[in-house]
Amino acid sequence: MFCDKCGSSLQTGQRFCPSCGKEVVGGAQWAQLRRGRVSAHIRLLGILWLAISAFNTLSGLAILLVAKPVLLHLRELGQGPPEFVQGFLQPLLTxxxxxxxxxxxxxxxxxxxxxxxxGWARIVALIGGFLALFHPPFGTALGIYTLWVLLPSESEREYAEQASRAA
Structure with a gap:
């Protein structure tokens, strides 16, 4: 934090600027009350993980329930891929x-x-975040956001404190 009159650096808890003597009003106390990265972003991160997982569920079910019957129907009509390709596609789609x-x-x-x-959710989210990096565009964005929020060591301490309070 800096003095708004002379620009000198201020320490947390200082009431007066050491250079010009101007009284620091509320700023140093605000720095102590500032929320950490985890507490500021954890709720949104959890909601985003649930949302992208819902889309992944829909995608997985669509592949499982729609793609296989379509291939079978095309084969019955005689317009589908050759038999050896279909024998490869069905297990691959599954x-x-x-x-x-x-x-x-x-x-x-x-x-x-x-x-x-x-307590275990931070590790699970970090693993998911690393895996999500390879699924552009939304997975990559969520992976970067997850790593930004949860990976630093300060985040580990802050999350551990929150997890112990929640338990």
Missing amino acids: LVAIFVLSKALLGFAAGWGLLRRE
């Missing part, structure tokens, strides 16, 4: 759907845990 649904489950756990300030 695997992709399972991966997307697993990612959604991880996100739901992270979001729910962050909103409830569970």
Whole structure:
């Protein structure tokens, strides 16, 4: 914090500027009351994890429930891909759907845990954040935001304090 008259650096709790003597009004006390990064962003982060997980769930279910029947229907009509391609596509689509649904489950756990300030949720969210970096554009944005909020060591201490108070 700096003096608004002379620009000198001020320490937290100082009542007067050491250079010009101007009284510091409320600013130094405000610095002590400032919310930390985790407390300022944890609720939004939890909500975003729940929202992106809902979209991942819809995507996974769409792949699982729509893509396979469409391939079967196309095969019955004789317009689908050749038999050997279809034999490869169905297991691949199932695997992709399972991966997307697993990612959604991880996100739901992270979001729910962050909103409830569970001790394990920070680690789950960080793992999800690293994985989300590879899913542009929204996953990448959420991954960066998650890492920015939860990765620093100060965030670890702040989250641990909040988790212990919530327990």
